[in-house]
Amino acid sequence: MANVVITGSTKGIGRGLAAEFARLGHNVMIAGRSQQAIDEAVAEIGSQPGTVSGRPCEVSEKDQVQALWDAAVTEFGSVDIWINNAGLARTVWPILETPDEEIQAMVTTNMFGTIFGSKVAISGMKKQGHGKLFNMLGGGSDGEFFPGIGIYGTTKRGLNYFTDALIKENKDSPLVIGKIRPGMVITEAVVREAKADLNNFNKNRKTMNNLCDTVETVSPYLVDQILKTEKSGTKIRWLTGAKIAKRMMLSRFVSQPDKFEAFGL
Template identity: 35%
Template sequence: MAKQQISLTGKVAVITGSSRGIGRAIAERYGRAGARVVVSSNCADAVGQVVGELRRQGIVCEGVPCDVSDLGQVQALVQRAIDAFGQIDIWVNNAAISGPFAPTLDVPPEEWRRVIEVNVFGCYHGCVSVLPHMIERRSGKIINLSGGGAVRSQRYLSAYSSSKAAIVRLTEGLTRDYKEYPYISFNVLTPGMVPTDMMSGIRSIGAGIQAVKVLPKIMKIFGTTAEETAEVALRMASSATDGVSGKVFELMPRRRIFWRLATAALRGNLP
């Protein structure tokens, strides 16, 4: 039996941090499923380039530059999306930065703080800015991207890990606060290790300089792809998850980790 195709025809999706990597893959996948898409990142040139590429594929989209750490800019993003397409059905809080790969004491305080401002406050800004519109329309799905730190902290990434754990708690809090609105869902997507620009361009300091050298080998064992992540994000945005809220969707659940470890050990590929 042929696999049923998921359609987002008639839906409007806004994806933050979608000029590259996971966000870019989600925007394209949503567009191919029929959604009208709003692409956003803090780089206007990158947004324009992606919009052009998606439109050449026949995807209906708009682009809005936005620094998610600034509440006013996120509120403007919501309004621009509504002005362009009349509604927002799906909001994906994907924009994030890693900060330096380094022991906590070696990370300049302003850089540690910036990770929290972008990752945690950016997610919070997206949720509180689009939620009134979704409540008014009695419909909406908010998808928050978490990652390393959702379950346990990642070494030399204390700010990033803290931010990703906070996103899970924020999502749970929103689910409980707005449980009287069953037509709105708040869910978390944890992609695992994806070889994006953020991973390849990570800056290391101190002890992190040596430790970062094993990341490529770890990536080979535990890595997933942006396309895999986009497929899960598509299902989360579809009617398949109607009534589901407060759930964490993992691309690398524990059973898959154990399987990858066992396979790597048999092949002698453990770092």
């Protein structure tokens, strides 16, 4: 069984991954900004074959990221899989209207958090002689543009380059370094952004229903692929171009159930 650390895992896709790893019997160290959030996530995941523990961690502070690694090693003995999942998306403003404090928050969480997490994890994995590191990408990472994601997409595009650089710099090591693109997943953050710009969301509601999936749908696939990945440079992608095309074609003939009603939208 693997020992897994997931940053930003008290909610959303991070918590979904943690729950799935634990269900399969793997040990998981979750991380979030507060002890209360960690306690609530552990309680919600509940009793599983795998052990679920947690530690507060501000990922933009490298000493806290190092403390997270040390806590996982102390509890589990090693870290076999590290997932840099912590991220922040604010998607309701064009670039010039995005508040400066929101820009700073996205850059520090998404960029600094992933960079520091990667440095700490790779350094520790080289010492122990093995390990897998995955960086969570998202909208904009492949260069595509969507309204409102100018800043968020910039951070993810940068992290795509950063991860490619890590792969090349560590090609002669035993480590596996990869990317995860989870697709369009309905998380607390997505619901928050939709409610903040409800008129625009409702204009795109049909398309969103065709393309979005729940955490519970996506997490098992991602975990299965993470566990199977043995080649550095692998990109794990849920919502492929072929899947998008098939869904959009089927939507012309079959009405999709409204996936957002259950989230108060």
